[in-house]
Amino acid sequence: xxxxxxxxxxxxxxxxxxxxxxxxxxxxxxxxxxxxxxxxxxxxxxxxxxxxxxxxxxxxxxxxxxxxxxxxxxxxxxxxxxxxxxxxxxxxxxxxxxxxxxxxxxxxxxxxxxxxxxxxxxxxxxxxxxxxxxxxxxxxxxxxxxxxxxxxxxxxxxxxxxxxxxxxxxxxxxxxxxxxxxxxxxxxxxxxxxxxxxxxxxxxxxxxxxxxxxxxxxxxxxxxxxxxxxxxxxxxxxxxxxxxxxxxxxxxxxxxxxxxxxxxxxxxxxxxxxxxxxxxxxxxxxxxxxxxxxxxxxxxxxxxxxxxxxxxxxxxxxxxxxxxxxxxxxxxxxxxxxxxxxxxxxxxxxxxxxxxxxxxxxxxxxxxxxxxxxxxxxxxxxxxxxxxxxxxxxxxxxxxx
Numbered sequence: 337x338x339x340x341x342x343x344x345x346x347x348x349x350x351x352x353x354x355x356x357x358x359x360x361x362x363x364x365x366x367x368x369x370x371x372x373x374x375x376x377x378x379x380x381x382x383x384x385x386x387x388x389x390x391x392x393x394x395x396x397x398x399x400x401x402x403x404x405x406x407x408x409x410x411x412x413x414x415x416x417x418x419x420x421x422x423x424x425x426x427x428x429x430x431x432x433x434x435x436x437x438x439x440x441x442x443x444x445x446x447x448x449x450x451x452x453x454x455x456x457x458x459x460x461x462x463x464x465x466x467x468x469x470x471x472x473x474x475x476x477x478x479x480x481x482x483x484x485x486x487x488x489x490x491x492x493x494x495x496x497x498x499x500x501x502x503x504x505x506x507x508x509x510x511x512x513x514x515x516x517x518x519x520x521x522x523x524x525x526x527x528x529x530x531x532x533x534x535x536x537x538x539x540x541x542x543x544x545x546x547x548x549x550x551x552x553x554x555x556x557x558x559x560x561x562x563x564x565x566x567x568x569x570x571x572x573x574x575x576x577x578x579x580x581x582x583x584x585x586x587x588x589x590x591x592x593x594x595x596x597x598x599x600x601x602x603x604x605x606x607x608x609x610x611x612x613x614x615x616x617x618x619x620x621x622x623x624x625x626x627x628x629x630x631x632x633x634x635x636x637x638x639x640x641x642x643x644x645x646x647x648x649x650x651x652x653x654x655x656x657x658x659x660x661x662x663x664x665x666x667x668x669x670x671x672x673x674x675x676x677x678x679x680x681x682x683x684x685x686x687x688x689x690x691x692x693x694x695x696x697x698x699x700x701x702x703x704x705x706x707x708x709x710x711x712x713x714x715x716x717x718x719x720x721x722x723x724x725x726x727x728x729x730x731x732x733x734x735x736x737x
Contacts, residue, residue, distance in 0.1 A: 337705065338374075338426075340417050340469070341698030342436040344458075346519025346597055347544050347654065348389045349560065350378040351413060353420040354694035355431070358702045362496050365708065369496050371699060375424035376691040379416045385409060392441045392457075393597050402441070402457070409439055410462035417467055428467055432732070435701025435725070436460055436473040437693070443486065443596040449589055454486045464730035472701040472725040479711045484718030485594040490516060491537035491715035492703070493696040494524040498685055500647065502528045505678055510647025513638060514682075516692065517655025519545040520596055521634055524715065525643055536643050537715035538591035541584075541633035542600040542626075544654055547661070549605040550626045554619035565660025568627040571620030573664075577612060581629050582636060591641055592717030627661050628668075635668035646673065652682035652692040700724055 337359070343352040355375040360366050381389065388405055391397055397405070413436055421428055438456030446452050460473035476486035500512035512526045521543035527533035544561065551562040562568055586595055605626075612622040638646060649669065655661050666679050682689035700710045703723070710724035 337432040337702055338430055339433045339435060339698040339702050340421070340431055341694040341696065341701070342413050342417065342434065343694040343697055344381070344437065344439045345693065346440065347548060347561075348381060348386055348439065348519075349654065350380045351416040352376070352378050352691065352694040353416050354691040354698055355421060355424065355426055356695060356698050358699060361706065362708065369699070371497065371687070371695060373688065373691060373695060375420055375426060376688055376694065377420045377423065378690065379419065382412065385412055389439060394602060406457040406459050407462055409457055410459040411466065413438075413458050414463045414466035417463070417469075428469060431467070431469045433698075433701045433705055434463055434467065434469050434471040435475075435697040435699075436463055436471055437475065437697045438473055440596065443594065443598060445594065445598065449593055451480050451485045451594060454480050460726065460728035464728040468731035470730040470733045471728045472704050473728065474726045475697065475700050475710060475724040478722050478724045479716050479718050482718045482720055482722055484711060484713065484716035485592050486716065487539060487594040488516070488522040488524065488537045488715065489700065489711065489724070490522065490693060490696045491524045491535060491712045492710055493692070493699055494526055494537070495535050495712050495715075496699075497687075498650070499526050500528050502530050504528060504647040507645055507647035509644055511642065511644040513642070513646050513649045515540070515634060515649055515651050517543040517630065517651060517653040517661070518693065519543055519548075520600070521630060521655070523634070523637065527644065533643065534714040535712060536591060536641065537712065538637075538641070539594045540637040541587060541595065542630050544630070545597060545600055546605050546608070546626045547623065547630060547658075549602060550609070550623040553609060554623050561654075562623055562627070562658065565627065565658040567620050567623040568658075568660040569624075571618060571622070571624030573628040574612065574615055574617050574621055574625045577615060577617070577625055578628050578632060580611070581608065582632055587633055587636055592715065624660075627658070628664050630655070631661060631664035631668045634665060635672040638669065639672040646677050649677055649679045650682050650685060651679060652689040654690075656681050656689045
């Protein structure tokens, strides 16, 4: 099947579109799934729609405005698919499916860590109507309905396609950590082939969300993010402040667990900025210390919760393009694990670091079309494996397998 995957994350920096040919079935139904990417691009959100998303993040918006946004964002998603397909010379008539994550507006986590609801907008029926292609969306809800966190859903991609060989980098029983650093960070720990063990996945904490906010503050609103880590590179890490921030209860909470902008919010970022200012830190110091928090939270999560020895860390998401963050991550992992661990971009596994999440939602749509589960219960905390997604038939819909 030829499938397009759509993703817009918690940073809301753009719409990722990946188009891939997906074949095969996972065991025991088949011998495995194969994913061949044909096209990928990230299209920035139009300024008005991005502002709307951040207003909704902040709780500014009536039910009527949320309703309109559900359709308005879907128009942008549909346009993005059409543009990427056209640029790649891939006719929409050759697409079998579109899998759309939508835009998370709220992920409701109770005080005890249970997820009580989740909301992604960008109406799949609009995407199907505009493109003519059957669209599957709203993937997280089914996992939450059976007691799961609704995340990290990317763990199905990791489990089916990225398990490491035995003895990776000479580490006996070595596990691969697949780390995404988007607005929020998440990891999947994968056991080596031949080891009868389950994977583990959870959100590690802030990814780029707090860094982006700090960069906007330090640049008086001129920068949406810290390009190439330049601001962080000009500052110094305030270690006592970093230690204080790492005492946040989320970091001690055992998995399964998820988080988002609801917790690592603008309000928290502002409180952290005031704490930094009280120490005499410069704006660049603040960016550097927030960047160190992302790296340290990841390393701390590995030290606390990794099920086995880590042989390799594979990084995807926007954070991989921040060299200061990546240098900090290597240093913090060495510090917390007591040894150097290779930290490499996702591309070395044959899948673009930037396209990973969009490819995941293409894969989830493919699994849904085949009536196969899309969650990994040991990773999300769900009570059972379930088919994820709701189907909005397009003009090409003739039923599935």
